[in-house]
Amino acid sequence: MQVEDKKEFRPKIVAFCCNWCSYAGADLAGSSRLSYPADVKIIRVPCSCRVNPMFILRAFERGADGVILCGCHPGDCHYSTGNFYTRRRMTLLFSMLDFIGIEKGRVRVEWVSAAEGAKFSATMNEFAEKIRSLGENVRLGDIRCRS
Amino acid sequence: MQELIKRAKELLADGTAARVLGWRRGDLPYNPEPAFFEKEEDLDRFVYDGFCGANLSKMMIEASRLEGKTLVFLKPCDTYSFNQLLKEHRVDREKAYIIGVGCRGKLDIEKIRAQGISGITAISGAENDGPDTLKVRTIYGDRTVNYGSALLGRCHVCKGKEHKICDEQIGRSRDTKDADPYEEVRAVEAMTPEARFAFFQKELGKCIRCNACRNVCPACSCRKCVFDSTSFDSAQKANVDSFEEKMFHIIRSFHVAGRCTDCGECSRVCPQGIPLHLFNRRYIKEINELYGQFQAGEDPEATSPLTDYLAEDPEPGIIEERG
Ligand code: SF4
Ligand code: SF4
Ligand code: SF4
Ligand code: FES
Numbered sequence A: 001m002q003v004e005d006k007k008e009f010r011p012k013i014v015a016f017c018c019n020w021c022s023y024a025g026a027d028l029a030g031s032s033r034l035s036y037p038a039d040v041k042i043i044r045v046p047c048s049c050r051v052n053p054m055f056i057l058r059a060f061e062r063g064a065d066g067v068i069l070c071g072c073h074p075g076d077c078h079y080s081t082g083n084f085y086t087r088r089r090m091t092l093l094f095s096m097l098d099f100i101g102i103e104k105g106r107v108r109v110e111w112v113s114a115a116e117g118a119k120f121s122a123t124m125n126e127f128a129e130k131i132r133s134l135g136e137n138v139r140l141g142d143i144r145c146r147s
Numbered sequence B: 001m002q003e004l005i006k007r008a009k010e011l012l013a014d015g016t017a018a019r020v021l022g023w024r025r026g027d028l029p030y031n032p033e034p035a036f037f038e039k040e041e042d043l044d045r046f047v048y049d050g051f052c053g054a055n056l057s058k059m060m061i062e063a064s065r066l067e068g069k070t071l072v073f074l075k076p077c078d079t080y081s082f083n084q085l086l087k088e089h090r091v092d093r094e095k096a097y098i099i100g101v102g103c104r105g106k107l108d109i110e111k112i113r114a115q116g117i118s119g120i121t122a123i124s125g126a127e128n129d130g131p132d133t134l135k136v137r138t139i140y141g142d143r144t145v146n147y148g149s150a151l152l153g154r155c156h157v158c159k160g161k162e163h164k165i166c167d168e169q170i171g172r173s174r175d176t177k178d179a180d181p182y183e184e185v186r187a188v189e190a191m192t193p194e195a196r197f198a199f200f201q202k203e204l205g206k207c208i209r210c211n212a213c214r215n216v217c218p219a220c221s222c223r224k225c226v227f228d229s230t231s232f233d234s235a236q237k238a239n240v241d242s243f244e245e246k247m248f249h250i251i252r253s254f255h256v257a258g259r260c261t262d263c264g265e266c267s268r269v270c271p272q273g274i275p276l277h278l279f280n281r282r283y284i285k286e287i288n289e290l291y292g293q294f295q296a297g298e299d300p301e302a303t304s305p306l307t308d309y310l311a312e313d314p315e316p317g318i319i320e321e322r323g
Helices: A002-007 A022-031 A053-061 A082-099 A117-134 B002-013 B040-045 B059-063 B076-087 B109-113 B183-189 B193-204 B212-216 B233-237 B242-255 B265-269 B277-291
Strands: A013-018 A040-045 A066-071 A107-111 B019-024 B033-037 B070-074 B096-101 B120-124 B133-138 B141-146 B168-170
Touching: A013 A022, A013 A053, A013 A117, A022 A040, A022 A066, A022 A117, A040 A117, A053 A066, A053 A082, A053 B242, A066 A082, A066 A117, A082 A107, A082 B242, A082 B277, A107 A117, B002 B019, B002 B040, B002 B070, B002 B096, B002 B168, B019 B059, B033 B040, B059 B070, B059 B076, B070 B076, B076 B096, B109 B120, B183 B193, B183 B277, B212 B265, B242 B277, B265 B277
Parallel strands: A013 A040, A013 A066, A066 A107, B019 B070, B070 B096, B096 B168
Antiparallel strands: B019 B033, B120 B133, B133 B141
């Protein structure tokens, strides 16, 4: 039985959460005792637009199987317009990852407010499920050389 | 070419320009190099022919810091890059006297070699107002090459022969556009994700990280670049870490997204023949489709798409949803 358990794929997921909405949303999920997978590691950032696309690539290079970026709903950014820039930037990054043949769905952006503890929990559960179905990230860590 | 030299001498003599930025004959018949000319007699080595593909606009960053104006020769596509540099405050318009030079397309020596030609010792007929046939002298005898059959890939998708910025114009141009710039991108998009991945792994695996694509790019003009290594000499060319090794191409192309004019220099200089324009054009194509038609360098006043937004922009999820 123990051997069986070891074989089970446990995805490594990095969640960048903006301080003002999504991180507070995660907090609310916790205090409301709503569960989300322990495989999700949260990194707090001041605003979703603090996330340089390189952070996402770096997370994959370091072994992440999925990366999700959460911020305030468009129009609600604590710094007024930060997440509007995030949106274009991430759309183009995701588009490039798709172009070079990385499985779609390994990256995601979700808007979660401080009041949406339930949405936070549901989003993370669903995202973890998606990554579990995609399996381990092999391609993005290895776009060059080895084949 | 003589007309350009004559005009350059005049502008040096009357004090309009303190120096000239152009191309100088190289040590082979097909490798002229960008050069500054300070004195009239130096211009004896000036050349402008089919091999002058090099875009001189980036060198105007350096020239903008010098005393006096620099006379610079820009081809139609180079003027887009100059405009983009102007917009980013990297060059000083007041320090430039721009002569827009005509262009009938630039040559790719590899396409001449691919016609079974080697041991080249001389090439004639490459002048901008030259004939349709190049005469190539080789150590194995004389050969001829049709000018149009040896054009750089970028000239087949030329943005047009209008100079977007210049003080005067010299020389005639010829229409060379006969392909859709996004055709190659679409061909890749049509493959399965597995095939795309294999394709890019094969192409990018050839990269030797010489940094030529970055160094030549007019959009890559940061004073401090993420790819600069703190090491000296040959070590600075090596990858700083495995992250850079793996992600270089994604990062490089992302950094120029929205600012790349599609000047084609990166693909021209890559010693490994990696189709770098595929990355740039994929971004341009996506930007046009998602945020509206945009051509970097067309108008130095326009806001670039990545420093702009609309409340109704699509969500990043569109990439996954659109299938
Ligand atoms: S020019 Fe080509 S080989 Fe050199 S770093 Fe760029 S992609 Fe790699
Ligand atoms: S990325 Fe290539 S095509 Fe684009 S501006 Fe730079 S050198 Fe020119
Ligand atoms: S690769 Fe990026 S950091 Fe380096 S010069 Fe180009 S834009 Fe700047
Ligand atoms: S502060 Fe939350 S997205 Fe900007």
